[in-house]
Amino acid sequence: MRAIHIEDLTVAYEENPVLWDIDLDIYKGNITAIVGPNGAGKSTLLKAILDFVKPLSGRISIFDSSLKKNLDKIAYVPQRSNVNWDFPIKVFDVVLMGRYKEIGWFKKPSKIDKDIAFNALKEMGLEKYIDRQINELSGGQKQRVFIARALCQNAELLIMDEPLAGVDQYSEKIIMNKMKELQKQGKTIVCVHHDLNTLKDYFDRVVLINRYLVAHDTTENILNSNHLTKAYQEVGFDETAA
Ligand SMILES: Nc1ncnc2c1ncn2[C@@H]1O[C@H](COP(=O)(O)OP(=O)(O)OP(=O)(O)O)[C@@H](O)[C@H]1O
Numbered sequence: 120m121r122a123i124h125i126e127d128l129t130v131a132y133e134e135n136p137v138l139w140d141i142d143l144d145i146y147k148g149n150i151t152a153i154v155g156p157n158g159a160g161k162s163t164l165l166k167a168i169l170d171f172v173k174p175l176s177g178r179i180s181i182f183d184s185s186l187k188k189n190l191d192k193i194a195y196v197p198q199r200s201n202v203n204w205d206f207p208i209k210v211f212d213v214v215l216m217g218r219y220k221e222i223g224w225f226k227k228p229s230k231i232d233k234d235i236a237f238n239a240l241k242e243m244g245l246e247k248y249i250d251r252q253i254n255e256l257s258g259g260q261k262q263r264v265f266i267a268r269a270l271c272q273n274a275e276l277l278i279m280d281e282p283l284a285g286v287d288q289y290s291e292k293i294i295m296n297k298m299k300e301l302q303k304q305g306k307t308i309v310c311v312h313h314d315l316n317t318l319k320d321y322f323d324r325v326v327l328i329n330r331y332l333v334a335h336d337t338t339e340n341i342l343n344s345n346h347l348t349k350a351y352q353e354v355g356f357d358e359t360a361a
């Protein structure tokens with residue numbers, strides 16, 4: 120069963136194509152890594168799936184239906200560097216936002232919603248920062264707040280852009296153990312990931328991209344192939360010519 124189906128996807132920023140002719144199925148119930156060098160188009164791929172960028176061409180379906188019909192089933196953790204953290208808001212309220220899809224924006228969160236938010240914070244080891252302003256946390260702590268928020272959503276599909284970037288090894292283990300627990304509940308997880316050394320510990324499948332799709336296979340097959348070298352050496356097309 121596929122969670123995400125992508126056909127013939129081409130994305131450009133101001134007419135410069137950054138993703139070229141991507142055909143890809145992400146399987147349900149798997150933990151899939153999106154891997155490739157800086158500027159390969161990994162974040163752009165996630166944004167296209169979520170309809171944050173408009174593709175030049177292509178079709179994308181989620182759980183064999185439209186994105187719109189599945190919005191409440193998806194949690195997204197953006198890449199850390201792209202988030203403006205100056206907004207004055209308490210850690211607990213950031214996490215509680217994860218509940219609003221279920222409770223509705225104009226209703227008050229119930230005790231149950233607050234408990235769910237608190238548990239997610241606790242799972243990320245952040246309960247003592249509950250009343251802090253978000254901008255008073257370290258980079259890795261902020262990242263864990265965003266992950267806690269995603270955990271609260273009870274999503275079927277978690278799409279995370281480098282969730283482990285800048286978190287310490289201890290937190291990394293907590294986060295990935297949590298992902299494995301979610302997988303056992305049948306959830307689907309997609310993460311942009313940079314550390315090739317931990318691919319086999321955490322991921323079932325790997326999607327290698329560098330402007331175009333280099334390979335998509337089981338982690339074992341990817342690690343036993345020359346695709347990784349290929350993904351990091353070749354560029355899909357000449358950027359200067361675009
Ligand atoms: N909003 C934008 N406007 C114009 N160009 C963009 C925009 N966002 C990204 N790009 C360009 O598109 C290309 C792909 O960017 P993207 O952020 O998808 O890469 P990435 O694989 O996520 O890289 P990283 O590993 O550094 O996060 C890069 O060349 C980048 O400079």
Ligand SMILES: [Mg+2]
Nearest residue numbers: 161162163198
């Ligand atoms: Mg990125």
